[in-house]
Amino acid sequence: xSRAHLSAEELQQYILDKQGCNAADIVHVDSCPxxxxxxxxxxxxISALSQQPAPGFxxxxxxxxxxxVVGSPVAVRRAEHRAELTTDRATERRVNRxxxxxxxxxxxxxxxxxxxxxxxxxxxxxxxxxxVFLYLILAAAAVFMLLxxxxxxxxxxxxxxxxxx
Amino acid sequence: MTEGLVxxxxxxxxxxxxxxxxxxxxxxxKVFHHLKGFRFQSKLSTWVAQIAYNxxxxxxxxxxxxxxxLPEETVGGDGTPADGSILRKExxxxxxxxxxxxxxxxxxxxxxxxxxxxxxxxMAEITGLPEGTVKSYLFRARKILKEKxxxxxxxxKL
Numbered sequence: 282x283s284r285a286h287l288s289a290e291e292l293q294q295y296i297l298d299k300q301g302c303n304a305a306d307i308v309h310v311d312s313c314p315x316x317x318x319x320x321x322x323x324x325x326x327i328s329a330l331s332q333q334p335a336p337g338f339x340x341x342x343x344x345x346x347x348x349x350v351v352g353s354p355v356a357v358r359r360a361e362h363r364a365e366l367t368t369d370r371a372t373e374r375r376v377n378r379x380x381x382x383x384x385x386x387x388x389x390x391x392x393x394x395x396x397x398x399x400x401x402x403x404x405x406x407x408x409x410x411x412x413v414f415l416y417l418i419l420a421a422a423a424v425f426m427l428l429x430x431x432x433x434x435x436x437x438x439x440x441x442x443x444x445x446x
Numbered sequence: 447m448t449e450g451l452v453x454x455x456x457x458x459x460x461x462x463x464x465x466x467x468x469x470x471x472x473x474x475x476k477v478f479h480h481l482k483g484f485r486f487q488s489k490l491s492t493w494v495a496q497i498a499y500n501x502x503x504x505x506x507x508x509x510x511x512x513x514x515x516l517p518e519e520t521v522g523g524d525g526t527p528a529d530g531s532i533l534r535k536e537x538x539x540x541x542x543x544x545x546x547x548x549x550x551x552x553x554x555x556x557x558x559x560x561x562x563x564x565x566x567x568x569m570a571e572i573t574g575l576p577e578g579t580v581k582s583y584l585f586r587a588r589k590i591l592k593e594k595x596x597x598x599x600x601x602x603k604l
Contacts, residue, residue: 289589319592326592329541330560335450336457340467342449346474 292319296327448494454562455495455572458553459502459513469505473498488571495572499554506550513551537595544594552587559584 287295287306295302295310310316452473460466476497484493506513545553551573558564558572566584570577 289592290585293585293588322592322596323588325537326541326588326595327560329537329595330545330556330588330591332538333542333545333557333561335561336453336557338449338453338457338466338470339463342452342470342474345467345471346478349471349475350478 286313287316287319292316292323295320296323448491451491451495451558451562452498454557455498455554456502458557459499459550460505465505469498469501473501476501489568492568492571495558495568496574499572499574502550511550513549540595541591544591548587548590552583552590555580555584556587556591 287309291302291306292310295306299307310320452470456466456469456473460469473494477494480497484490488496503513545556548556555569555573558569559566564572566577566580569575569580573580575583
């Protein structure tokens with residue numbers, strides 16, 4: 282015999298991919314009864330492994346998944362509700378966008394035209410303004426901002442409520 | 447199309463039937479929701495199998511079940527009857543029982559290689575293990591099974 286017995290890995294390699302084995306291993310197995318017995322045992326095992334029954338599920342996978350994907354009546358209702366909300370929101374956003382552009386145009390006309398006409402004296406409007414008037418403007422801006430924040434908070438709660446419904 | 451492959455992974459890794467149901471549902475819903483993200487860098491079946499393996503692996507981790515730890519008596523133990531009455535046709539049943547005693551990961555790899563005929567590379571992609579590790583686990587699994595079957599085989603020859 283040319284060498285020591287083959288290891289378990291080499292024996293398996295011999296069965297699964299004889300071409301990939303080195304020549305010395307092949308010569309050894311051909312002349313070694315012990316290794317031949319091991320090869321026979323592994324061959325039997327590998328043949329039995331490939332003939333094992335394929336595992337399967339004891340339930341209908343397609344039906345189960347389809348129920349989830351297509352949806353139960355409750356899920357369908359939820360999806361419809363979500364779709365309605367999405368449509369409502371899209372419409373609302375469109376209206377808001379139009380209103381926004383309208384407001385911007387109005388502001389431009391109301392403030393922009395006089396500002397352009399009186400542009401030379403505009404500087405004095407801010408330098409000669411009284412402290413009381415300035416505070417009034419700032420207070421109005423603060424109240425406006427506060428109202429906007431409250432509106433956003435209210436809207437946020439409405440959205441969260443409709444998502445959780 | 448992928449059900450057989452997913453069954454190989456889920457049935458080998460998860461023993462509880464109810465857990466299997468939940469996991470299979472979870473796997474296919476993930477596939478459904480992430481299908482848009484599939485970039486054709488591997489076969490679709492490999493991608494689905496990868497999702498299946500990860501889902502099972504997470505489940506086992508949650509339950510603290512080791513994927514690849516060998517029971518102490520696994521190697522060299524003898525799960526076959528000692529009276530030599532085993533016939534060749536019973537061999538398949540014995541192999542099946544012995545596969546069931548292997549660690550879950552070994553069971554899955556044995557099934558994927560010998561029944562689904564996946565390559566080492568595909569199995570490495572699915573499990574996220576290096577190809578060498580996959581080979582090594584498979585060698586070890588077969589060695590364990592052979593040790594169990596050797597007495598049977600010898601008796602059959604007699």
